[in-house]
Amino acid sequence: MTDEAVQVATTILHDEPCQLGEGPTYDQASDTAWWSDILGKTLFEHRFATGETRRHALPFMASQLSFVDDGRQLVAADKGLFLRDVASGELTLVNPLEADNAATRSNDGRTHPSGALWIGTMGLNGERGAGAIYWFRGGEVRQLYPNANIPNAICFAPDGRTGYFTGTVSGKLMRVALDPATGLPTEQPSVIFEVPADDAEAHLDGAVVDADGLIWVARWGGARVTALAPDGTVVREVPVPARQSSCPAFVGAKLDRMLVTTAHQGLDAESRAADPEAGKIFLLDFPMRGRADPRVLL
Template identity: 55%
Template sequence: MTTISAPFAAAGSATTVLCAERCHLGEGPSYDAASDTAWWFDILERRLYEQSPSGGAHRVHELPVMASALAVVDDRRQLLSTEQGLMLREIATGRLAPVAAIEAEDPATRSNDARVHPSGTFWVSTMGKRAENGAGSIYAFRAGALLRLFAGISIPNAICFSPDGTVGYFADTRENTLCRVELDPLTGLPEGEPQALHRHPGAGGLDGAVTDAEGLIWCAIWGGGRVNAYSPAGELVRSVDVPARQPSCPVFVGRDFGRLLVTSAHEGMDDAARAADAGHGQVFLLDVGVRGRAEPRVRLGGL
């Protein structure tokens, strides 16, 4: 475990509001460079949003289930992580079809954080709908098969991978600990046990994360109003303000992956808290001066 031991830059950045509509629980942003489209969810309101980070109006798609993340399959389809498991979505029609049930026997859990490994394996997670202690797990969906990787996690978040696919990261927000695990880069599956990398001190919790082209881990700090960047050694190297108290997850967007899109939420905030937080639930673009990379497409196997 590494704590802060070196100076870091607590700096602002050029920030714009991409979408001013306020999400109850904005989460799970992803970006499809081929269509220049960003996607994100309002989990609790069962909505999927789409918008180009280059500008224009956003679109809202109502969903029959709570969903929290998606992976691009091809130009026509997406794979959604939902409270009922993985579902294939046709982009043109919005039609959903079940692919793999996840904890279908337990109506008390729902999907949460997710991200695609460079091999095409989709890591997805679950948690209790009331954030019950130890109710969550992380799974890997690879070529049509589902495998539970880690269990007993209260609020699984920060799922992301090193650019070469040899290391996976994840956090339990309740424990405020970021972990790393060695991976087989060809499969995205663990080759050892997770090890604590960084324990977040002070206010806020480790939420969604993404790595940039150089391998820095950019993690939203829920309740802290910022995104922190950590080195692969777990050192805090940069902290960037977000104009919302509860940022939830970042993703790099744009044709050159040069901006950081960050979702936020007003879950659990009363009227006074929302009034004091001008950006609550909005989606932002941050010019952080680094480059990300394209999100891999998920491999479905025979589907």
């Protein structure tokens, strides 16, 4: 099904532009969405019941948030993995992550159905080969893929048997077989999709998998979210009103709406004028069947 066949209602969920909006997630129990402005060192909390959006200043660049339980979150940041108390905002270091490398920070990540977190790191200026993808669960950290080029699109099939990821610079979406009980790879990754040369500016960024197994990937520079079948076939294109769309998440009581973060990072005055919605947070309404993010296992 193409975007022409689908009616998409788009609204601005939050109009304060993020330099680099990323890592959206949603808690069904509290009907609350969370996302980060990485470069702005800010965590945002949006309560759908009231329409209120709260800002939480952070002492570091955070890129991803997972839920541990109703009162605690795990935040991935440039200085490591931190436990965050929802009520107080207190942060406690759980595990360092490349703490000896001041030239990298955390980037894209997502929690596997087993409770394992996959989290990527990248060079502060996007240097080639500076990043890696790590696996974390139960206090243990393992490096899965070194020398990564801006890890992104980390997400998992509903049954936990397949993982997806990209090195944004490569333009290739990878698929890898996983142990569903641990979230660890059991085979070597293979390419299922590559950005066509005539669409090279629409980079692969953050992604999430829906209840039907479709991979929804934000297209940085492409002003859209692309839905891919598990074999890499393009199923649908949904427009986003900002060119640098960075990551989608399913929200709402039925998980049938999509929140998309965007960014104005790197845009000069002329580019900002041509892309006035850059950095805002959008809510897309169209037929979909989302899934809840699993809780991470400390």
